[in-house]
Amino acid sequence: MRLRRYLLGILIVGAGLFTVYLNFDRMALFTLSKLYDLDISYKSLTKDRMDSYAFENLKVMNKKMGLGFYSQRATIKPIWKRDFLKAIDLDFKFKDVHFVKGREESSGAKYDTVSQVAAMPFEGRWAYKEIAGEAEIFSNGLTLKRFSANGREIRLNLSGDIFYNNVVDVEISIYFSKDALKDIPPELHTVIMSEEPNEWKSFSLKIKGSLSSPSMQISGKLFRLNFGTVTVKD
Numbered sequence: 221m222r223l224r225r226y227l228l229g230i231l232i233v234g235a236g237l238f239t240v241y242l243n244f245d246r247m248a249l250f251t252l253s254k255l256y257d258l259d260i261s262y263k264s265l266t267k268d269r270m271d272s273y274a275f276e277n278l279k280v281m282n283k284k285m286g287l288g289f290y291s292q293r294a295t296i297k298p299i300w301k302r303d304f305l306k307a308i309d310l311d312f313k314f315k316d317v318h319f320v321k322g323r324e325e326s327s328g329a330k331y332d333t334v335s336q337v338a339a340m341p342f343e344g345r346w347a348y349k350e351i352a353g354e355a356e357i358f359s360n361g362l363t364l365k366r367f368s369a370n371g372r373e374i375r376l377n378l379s380g381d382i383f384y385n386n387v388v389d390v391e392i393s394i395y396f397s398k399d400a401l402k403d404i405p406p407e408l409h410t411v412i413m414s415e416e417p418n419e420w421k422s423f424s425l426k427i428k429g430s431l432s433s434p435s436m437q438i439s440g441k442l443f444r445l446n447f448g449t450v451t452v453k454d
Contacts (some may be wrong), residue, residue: 259283272297272311281320291351292316299354309365314351317369319344331404334412338425340403341369341376341394348374360384373400385430392425 263277273296281288291314299309319342331337340346353367361383369376374397380390398419401409413421 259288278314279320287319287321289314289317289319309354309356311354312352315349317348317351318346332408334408337404337408337412337423338392338394338427340400341374346371346374346400364390373397380427387430389428390426392427394423394425396421396423 259279259281261277261279262275264275266274268274275291275294275296277290277292278294279288279290293315295313297311299311321344331340348369348371351367351369354365355367356363356365361381363381364379367376367378375395377393378390380388382388382390395416396404396409396413401421409421409423413423416422
């Protein structure tokens with residue numbers, strides 16, 4: 221299921237952010253890259269006076285899943301906590317971003333189900349001018365306190381918990397432009413989406429449960445999706 225892969229991809233990106241932050245210690249970088257099967261590359265790295273790290277042409281890729289992201293300019297700032305050995309907060313901002321996959325994606329894809337529409341923003345075909353937010357990374361997962369992606373065709377807001385055992389509890393709001401809606405059947409987006417200014421439409425979800433076993437629930441204002449079956453709520 222594509223949605224499962226992309227949510228796991230967010231988890232992998234979070235692990236990648238933590239690994240990138242630790243890049244000054246090359247042993248830690250090597251160990252964590254092996255642990256999470258990550259391939260991390262960048263053209264240049266600088267540290268500014270505000271204790272943040274600026275990357276040029278940053279790419280984080282999970283080699284096993286073939287999923288990651290690329291950013292032309294990225295800034296990552298650690299937010300120190302008293303128990304920083306157990307958890308760390310990272311404030312991040314990426315410029316000119318797109319998600320990437322290890323294998324070529326099929327062109328002209330259609331999005332005929334709710335889960336496919338929810339996974340749509342994570343396709344590599346969509347470019348984002350900026351992705352920004354704050355994440356707390358701990359031993360068994362991460363909490364996205366803020367995550368917003370701003371693109372010409374799609375905008376995305378996401379918050380919640382993603383754990384390494386494939387359990388999630390997240391809320392997602394997706395905004396689609398008129399051009400992005402062309403790939404979604406009208407009989408679907410007219411039912412599940414709300415009208416927004418400038419011919420945009422929005423779509424909100426709450427996803428809770430396991431991504432590796434059939435217990436995931438996707439809920440919206442007008443529907444509930446269980447195990448790939450859509451039922452309309454009263």
